[in-house]
Amino acid sequence: MPTKKKPQVTAAAARRGELLGTAAEVFAEHGYNATTVRRIADHAGILAGSLYYHFDSKESMLEEILRTFLDELWDGYDTVLASRLGPRETLEALVTESFREIDRHRAAVAIYQKESRQLVTQDRFAFLAESQRRFEKAWLSTLERGVAERVFRADLDLRLTYRFVRDTVWVAASWYRPGGKHSPEEIARQYLSMVLDGIAVRE
Amino acid sequence: MPTKKKPQVTAAAARRGELLGTAAEVFAEHGYNATTVRRIADHAGILAGSLYYHFDSKESMLEEILRTFLDELWDGYDTVLASRLGPRETLEALVTESFREIDRHRAAVAIYQKESRQLVTQDRFAFLAESQRRFEKAWLSTLERGVAERVFRADLDLRLTYRFVRDTVWVAASWYRPGGKHSPEEIARQYLSMVLDGIAVRE
DNA sequence: TAATCTACCAAACACTTGTTAGGGAAGGGT
DNA sequence: ACCCTTCCCTAACAAGTGTTTGGTAGATTA
Known part of the structure; x- marks a missing residue:
């Protein structure tokens, strides 16, 4: 039985929500199509590929x-x-x-x-x-x-x-x-x- | 002195306007960024490169x-x-x-x-x-x-x-x-x- | 008829795009 | 001490992008 599993998943969900928030702001400012995943990542302080740890696409x-x-x-x-x-x-x-x-x-x-x-x-x-x-x-x-x-x-x-x-x-x-x-x-x-x-x- | 110059330029301007019209419709339908020049050209019945005879970009x-x-x-x-x-x-x-x-x-x-x-x-x-x-x-x-x-x-x-x-x-x-x-x-x-x-x- | 011009095509270019694969540092759990 | 999970990085890929170059059929002009 896994112990201490819940803290991680809520932390992960929090990070997810954080990234979604910055993504939403960049989308809203430049439009979806004109927004590159690199720009979202820049805005979040990480690299483009890292977004794909949290999201499918x-x-x-x-x-x-x-x-x-x-x-x-x-x-x-x-x-x-x-x-x-x-x-x-x-x-x-x-x-x-x-x-x-x-x-x-x-x-x-x-x-x-x-x-x-x-x-x-x-x-x-x-x-x-x-x-x-x-x-x-x-x-x-x-x-x-x-x-x-x-x-x-x-x-x-x-x-x-x-x-x-x-x-x-x-x-x-x-x-x-x-x-x-x-x-x-x-x-x-x-x-x-x-x-x-x-x-x-x-x- | 060049003769018969005016007919061509009005014909050219008409073609220009025609292409601008189709471009405007494609832009309006799919958004500017999501519209490729190839799609505009398709809509006009020509190839993408041919647009650059009429327009700079x-x-x-x-x-x-x-x-x-x-x-x-x-x-x-x-x-x-x-x-x-x-x-x-x-x-x-x-x-x-x-x-x-x-x-x-x-x-x-x-x-x-x-x-x-x-x-x-x-x-x-x-x-x-x-x-x-x-x-x-x-x-x-x-x-x-x-x-x-x-x-x-x-x-x-x-x-x-x-x-x-x-x-x-x-x-x-x-x-x-x-x-x-x-x-x-x-x-x-x-x-x-x-x-x-x-x-x-x-x- | 020969020369020129118009409007297009065919093919490629350099670049950006979203996405993926493998690796590694940090840190808690045992 | 070791393992394992989490979260990110590095580096690359293939597809699609706007644009350019050289060529050419057909009409227009001389």
Whole structure:
């Protein structure tokens, strides 16, 4: 029976996570394709070949980064959706949760934004397509409920509205920097104010 | 004195434009870095080396694609800005003009969206940074005028609002397909309706 | 008809890429 | 003292990259 096995595996997992973190940042900064494994290794203070002690391939690093992010994202989303709030409150909670995820996983979100379109076609990244379907379903049904309950406008193309709301939230990852003057919650509040009430003065 | 010189140069320019068009589409679909010159050549029905009869390098193709797009974009923007409309009408005209540009140059816009962040640091693409500065100035001043004239809300962070409006417009290039059921003007109308008045029902 | 030019091909170049194989230093376990 | 695992390095590989060179069929010009 092996003694003292657990300490090593957690240490290994910690190192793994550390390397994935630096890889995510380099991917986010230069793009996946333009990022060489040597550059990731440089950033981590080791040599390129050494990465292959921890990971099977460059692609598997990308996969693990995106999987980890999406898993945590859906943890938050599912909690919101399970609360069975009204449509407006659901939308507010989803947006706020999204900005929190951007705060926590900004590199992964940036990568997702830039690369997901081309990745979804690969079998390996089929989970991205499934996530997108769930995503669209969650948002669209919230919007539909809102229209039915007369809290959202009925004169808008809902699919267009969905893309509008989705994009306005996630593109923020391209300029957001954690530790800035706005907290995720504050940014969410302003975004919601614009999306819900518009930027024009009411008369 | 050379006779019959002009027909050739216009034919050459036409071929150039043709090749730039296919290059732009491949760039937009797979990303600049992931696009090989061989794939562009395949798409055009020639061999990779033959591209170098028309262009200096892969990078110069990218530069010409983006320059052409930005030149036409600013033609439209400058016309709008020169009209000296009120802030709300200026915003409406700029948004509408943007969607028309997306309709005309959707490949170039998609490339710009995905690659500009990394390109601006290169000397060769310094014109992107200049364009971004003019862009921010045009939009921000319009928003500021709107706040001063009490047609836009005064309680919003203007820089956040600027990024919001900017992003909501341009990310549309990632899903917009010309010839769809919505014309650029119709999409602009719906976007403006959401941005100006919000998606919530007014009470 | 001969000369020239246009737009392409064929084949190679130098370089970078992701990845692999073998080795070795450090350190805890027995 | 020895072994074994962990984590990294050194050095190389094969495939793919952007680009160059020399050549050539066919149209255009003189």
